[in-house]
Amino acid sequence: MNDRAGGRPGDASGQGAPRPPAQALFRRLVLINGLVFAAGTLVLALSPATVSSPVLLAEVPVLLVGLAVMLFANALLLRRSLAPLDALTTLMQRVDLLRTGDRLADSGNSDLTHLIDTFNAMLDRLEAERSASSAHALAAQEGERQRIARELHDEIGQSLTVVLLALKRVVDRAPADLCEELHGVQETVRASLDEVRQVARRLRPGVLEDLGLHAALSALATDLSRMGGIPVTRAVEPDHPALGADVELVLYRIAQESLTNIARHARATRAELSLTTEDGRLVLRISDNGRGGAGEDGAGIRGMRERALLIGARLSVDSPPGEGTHVRLVIPDPSDRSTLS
The missing domain is CATH 3.30.565.10 (Histidine kinase-like ATPase, C-terminal domain)
Structure with a gap:
């Protein structure tokens, strides 16, 4: 059966897919401008005002007032329709994935609702991906810290302990004039061992x-x-x-x-x-x-x-x-x- 008979493929309702946001916004702008110009034309047609050819000097103020009213109405309607874009730009400038939950509320503008929902969904996805990647990175960091801490404690710490024991045996057999120097070396090694243990405790x-x-x-x-x-x-x-x-x-x-x-x-x-x-x-x-x-x-x-x-x-x-x-x-x-x- 031809797909055209039942609408687009995969569309059980028989209705077309929603219009893209750009197309919807374009149609809204065209509609707003059309309504403003139509209203201006209707007022000109029903009012007693006339325009001569060529335009008389006395008719210029009337034309300027009419043009100003049309421009003001057009600007007011367009500003109201495009207001969510300003809020969206502000959110883009301040967004920080480390400060979650900052979202743009739906203003009720049906043409930009899809854009706002898509942007909020993108932030949700980015925050979830950032959280997942951070979890993997921090888990790897913790694992590396534990490995380094074990090596400091088991290898360097034990090596320094062996050095301390060897120094003690040397001090016991050393001449009196060398004992003071060797005691200084002992204290230096002991202080190094304490520092290694402190670093290992901070890491793990x-x-x-x-x-x-x-x-x-x-x-x-x-x-x-x-x-x-x-x-x-x-x-x-x-x-x-x-x-x-x-x-x-x-x-x-x-x-x-x-x-x-x-x-x-x-x-x-x-x-x-x-x-x-x-x-x-x-x-x-x-x-x-x-x-x-x-x-x-x-x-x-x-x-x-x-x-x-x-x-x-x-x-x-x-x-x-x-x-x-x-x-x-x-x-x-x-x-x-x-x-x-």
Whole structure:
């Protein structure tokens, strides 16, 4: 049977497919201009006004007023029809895939509804793809960190331990005039071993795996107080909802990055870290009384935003100049999250 008998192929209703947005907008503009010119022609035909040939000087104001009215009506109707394009352009300029949920509402303009829906669907797709690619990248990053941490601990750490033991045997047999020098070498090797262990702990949070999130966050705060000289006030609820391994890892990494930024850049004299439950949502806060004024997101903050997206959380960073920096992570449903893998 000929396809023309039942409409387009695959169209069970027998009706044609929707017009493309460009064609629909073109028809609307033609219709608006046609209606304006038709209205102007009708008014001219029904009104007592006449136009002489050649045009008399007294008739010029009438023609100018009529032209101005037609242009104004045409501009008003076109502006109303094309208004969603301005909103769409503004959204394109401010869109950021790390700040999700920014969408353009349907204004009721039937000709541009398809364009708005297509753009919103594109943002949904891009955010999903960005989240998936970030999950793979961060999972690979965590795997690489664990591998490096194991090598530092198992290979370099053990090698330095062997060196310390060998030095001890040498010191026991060395002449008295060399003992002081050898003791200095021992302290240098011991300090290097401590640094290797600290780097390994930062790369692979063994305390998180062994003792849980509460102890891991407390350890981070203690490290900042001991190494950075910045006292940290802690308020971590021990009885928070059950969390998945991925949620705990994201919370740990964001707290770690925030506290590291405080130690390196904030010039703060005190800091606060809290993990509380508010209205069924888990909220992590890290703040300081430093100089603030953080401008555009750097690599660290963008990495924090990417991690937050992996568990469907919202991250906000408020850093007014001279008033410190305040990081807030909100997890709507911490008990129901997928893993980084």
